[in-house]
Amino acid sequence: MLTLLPVLAERRRQLAGTLSGGEQRMLGLGMALMRRPRFLLLDEPSLGLAPLLVERIMETIRDIARHDNLTVLLVEQNVRHALAIAQRVYIMRTGRLIVEETGAAMAARGEWWDLF
Numbered sequence: 001m002l003t004l005l006p007v008l009a010e011r012r013r014q015l016a017g018t019l020s021g022g023e024q025r026m027l028g029l030g031m032a033l034m035r036r037p038r039f040l041l042l043d044e045p046s047l048g049l050a051p052l053l054v055e056r057i058m059e060t061i062r063d064i065a066r067h068d069n070l071t072v073l074l075v076e077q078n079v080r081h082a083l084a085i086a087q088r089v090y091i092m093r094t095g096r097l098i099v100e101e102t103g104a105a106m107a108a109r110g111e112w113w114d115l116f
Helices: 006-010 021-033 051-067 079-085 103-108
Strands: 039-043 071-075 088-093 096-102
Touching (some): 006 021, 079 103
Antiparallel strands (some): 088 096
């Protein structure tokens, strides 16, 4: 787990409550992954994080999904980062599915702000 989340290796002797918000999110992700789930629901993992940590956590999520045969349902308002790692995209508005596409097709779309 520490090779997957190297920031935690650096902080392994530090109390969880003294970690930064981003580090605490990484710790939560690591704790969830230690149970070896087949499905992982992540709700706004980038919320409130510094841009560098957003990049890091999104890369980690992408790597986990690709290498661990894990299905990840990512609920995320940071569209650019979500599209960079998504295989499939589902967009809902007022409880209804309005778009279902591949991540690549959605990223290539160019103009998707009209959906929101």
